[in-house]
Structure formats: C-alpha cells, structure tokens
Amino acid sequence: RLSRRGRTIIFSIHQPRYSIFKLFDSLTLLASGKVVYHGPAKQALEYFSSIGYECEPFNNPADFFLDVINGDSTAVAASKEDHRHVDTGKVAEDNVDSSVVDVLHQKYLSSSLYQSTKEALRKVELGRGSKQRVSKQEHEITYANGFLTQLYWVSKRSLKNLIRNPQASVAQIAVTVILALVVGAIFFGVKLDRSGIQNRVGSLFFVTTNQCFSSVSAIELFIRDKKLFV
Numbered sequence: 001r002l003s004r005r006g007r008t009i010i011f012s013i014h015q016p017r018y019s020i021f022k023l024f025d026s027l028t029l030l031a032s033g034k035v036v037y038h039g040p041a042k043q044a045l046e047y048f049s050s051i052g053y054e055c056e057p058f059n060n061p062a063d064f065f066l067d068v069i070n071g072d073s074t075a076v077a078a079s080k081e082d083h084r085h086v087d088t089g090k091v092a093e094d095n096v097d098s099s100v101v102d103v104l105h106q107k108y109l110s111s112s113l114y115q116s117t118k119e120a121l122r123k124v125e126l127g128r129g130s131k132q133r134v135s136k137q138e139h140e141i142t143y144a145n146g147f148l149t150q151l152y153w154v155s156k157r158s159l160k161n162l163i164r165n166p167q168a169s170v171a172q173i174a175v176t177v178i179l180a181l182v183v184g185a186i187f188f189g190v191k192l193d194r195s196g197i198q199n200r201v202g203s204l205f206f207v208t209t210n211q212c213f214s215s216v217s218a219i220e221l222f223i224r225d226k227k228l229f230v
Contacts, residue, residue, distance in 0.1 A: 015060075015062055015063060015066065016062050017060065017062075018060050018061065018062075021041070021060070021061055021062045022041075022042075024041040025040070025041060026038075026039070026040060026041060027039065027040070027041035027044050029044075029065055029069065031069045031101040031104070031105075032101050034101060034102075034104075034105040035105065035108060036069060036101065036104035036105055036107075036108050037065075037104075037108055037113070038108070038113065038114075038117060039113040039117075043113075044061065044065065045061055045064075047111070047113065048064075048065070048068065051104075051107045051111075053068050068100070068104070069100070069101065069104065070100075071099075071100040179210065183203060183206065183207060186203075187199055187200070187202075187203045190203075
C-alpha cells in the first residue's frame with residue numbers, strides 16, 4: 001500500500017520460502033562484493049543450470065542459491081566433479097582450485113545477462129552525457145527535506161518513544177526531583193557574601209557536572225541501535 005503511493009520500500013528478508021521468492025521480479029546475488037547473478041528472478045534457476053549447478057527437486061531456490069554461493073551445495077560438488085572429468089581437448093574457462101565465488105563471478109561476466117546489463121548501462125551513460133565534466137555540487141550530499149522538517153519528524157518520533165515507554169520517563173523525572181531536593185537542601189539559605197558566591201559557584205559546578213554525566217547514558221541508545229542500523 002505504501003509503495004503504491006510512490007514510496008520506495010527497502011526491506012531485508014532472510015532465506016524466503018518459495019511462495020515469497022516467486023513474487024520477486026528482479027534478483028541480484030552478491031558474494032564477497034562480487035556479482036554472481038543479476039537478472040529476472042524466474043530465469044535464475046535456468047541460468048545456474050546452464051553453468052552446471054542443478055537445483056535438486058523440491059529444493060527452495062533461495063536456499064539453493066545461498067548453498068551454491070557458500071559452497072555447501074551438492075551442485076557445487078557435482079560441478080567440481082564435472083571439471084575433473086572435463087575433456088582434455090576442451091579449454092576450461094574455470095580453475096577448479098579457485099573459490100566458488102570467483103568461478104560464479106567469472107561465469108556471470110561471460111554470460112549474456114551481463115552483456116545486456118552492460119549495454120543498458122552504456123546507453124544510460126550516453127544519454128546523460130557522461131563525458132561532460134561533473135561539477136562538485138553533484139557530489140554533495142543533498143536531502144529531500146530541509147533541516148526543520150527532519151527535526152520535526154525526529155522529535156515527534158522521540159516523543160512517541162517516550163510516551164510508549166513511560167517507565168523510563170518516570171524514572172528520569174524521579175531521579176531529577178530527588179537530586180534537586182538534595183542540592184537545594186545542601187545549598188539552602190546561602191548568604192549574600194563572599195562565601196555565598198563561592199557556594200553558588202560550587203552548586204552550579206555540581207549541577208553542570210551532573211547534567212554532563214547523565215547525558216552520557218544516551219550512548220547506550222547508539223550501542224543498542226547500532227546493530228539494528230548496520
């Protein structure tokens with residue numbers, strides 16, 4: 001529903017079942033930073049079959065692709081066995097001793113899928129005039145919304161998190177009130193003289209130091225959310 005409104009939806013799915021996988025239009029397989037397949041999802045099994053990696057009956061294609069890339073599939077073992085029995089009169093394009101990822105990457109570079117993708121990218125570059133000098137402004141990071149808009153939505157989200165987790169807010173308020181009472185009792189009735197000025201400076205230093213150390217607890221949010229963000 002969100003995508004039909006013009007939104008770009010990016011999500012991560014781990015080892016999807018076949019009923020979900022068959023809904024994919026385009027499929028890109030990456031391993032060690034190298035592309036091993038990019039093209040229509042429906043042609044992926046046919047492509048792997050053409051390079052010697054046959055998917056076993058009743059096997060989930062998504063699991064099959066992961067197994068092939070990781071070198072854990074029976075298709076990988078069968079492919080290596082075929083390489084050992086290759087005809088001596090035929091020039092082998094793959095090195096059996098090289099890793100599976102390198103073999104798959106080289107196979108993809110020599111496939112028609114890569115050539116068609118390369119040709120499409122070349123046409124896009126020609127259409128944009130890639131030979132023109134790129135200005136420095138094109139490399140600057142730009143945002144679709146201004147700073148005030150970003151601040152508004154981030155603040156609104158933070159406020160919702162506080163409302164939905166009242167325990168933490170109540171605890172912070174309680175600690176602040178108790179600390180205020182303690183500091184107020186210690187520095188209550190300070191006189192307007194030289195010693196009173198020193199006491200006021202001490203109270204301001206104590207409160208400022210406490211605020212600085214209390215804000216350090218926000219680091220926990222970065223540590224906890226960093227894994228999710230990565």
